[in-house]
Amino acid sequence: MRDLPPLSTIRVFEAAARLQNLSRAADELNMTQSAVSYQIKQIEAFVGAPLFVREARGVRLNQRGEQLAPMVQAALASLSRAFRSVSDKAHSVLAISTMQTIAGNWLAPRIGRFQLQHPEFAVRLDISPRLADFAADGIDIAIRSGPGDWPGLERHLLFDQTFTAVASPDYLAREGRPETPQAMLSHILIAPSDDWWNIWFRAAGVATPITFTRPGIDVETQQMAASVAVAGHGIALITPRFEADCFASGRLVKLFDITASAGDGYYLAYPREHRTSRKIRLFRDWVLAEAQVGA
Structure with missing residues (x-):
């Protein structure tokens, strides 16, 4: 079709528009950055006008590019769905x-x-x-x-995404069980920078923002937080539904009958x-x- 640029050029434009960075677009498409730059010049020549503003840390779409990008993305998504719908x-x-x-x-x-x-x-x-x-x-x-x-x-x-404070029996035997939510501030908390802690402490009637008296243990996922808690290294916030086996086996103990949610x-x-x-x-x-x- 003479009124369309090559599909390979369109794919490069879509990646560059989405990532706002020619180097990252090249990595995603398994191309060199110079090849990506060449394809961008080709599609700009086809349109007859620039589509990007070149900046020190990457590129950004200009007004014409912002008009074109969502239509290109929708068209490529439609093509992908069409081929996937008929494939075995x-x-x-x-x-x-x-x-x-x-x-x-x-x-x-x-x-x-x-x-x-x-x-x-x-x-x-x-x-x-x-x-x-x-x-x-x-x-x-x-x-x-x-x-x-x-x-x-x-x-x-x-x-619903709810969460409550838990610890292992080994941790509680070593550190003592906190008698109140306020007393937990002197314990080792897992993922202390997580916003869930402020939400949970507010639900427990503790003034926030909270201040910890001991260093915590940072982790990336709730699953990792639960594993660290089971190992006896601190108190974690977890979704009870996800750790039902740990509660049933006694590897984790709920500290208080307080469950919170961020909505x-x-x-x-x-x-x-x-x-x-x-x-x-x-x-x-x-x-x-x-x-x-x-x-």
């Missing part, structure tokens, strides 16, 4: 994006039951802290935490245009039923 792999593989904690502590122990019920599907779990780009990443459905206000997505609340939840989400897909409908119904177990 698209129908036989269910790609699920989620985070480490919910994958390891909640979904992984259950997903085998879904495959037993629906052996026609292979399941691929994509574990990542970032929100999925459904078209670019080849993701069918996602389980994420947040407020649930993601434009263009169907979403279903699985359960977020764990949601199932997928593009609205995929809501009629059979594999998405089957997984949606199954996972919503699983979320009610032990609720």
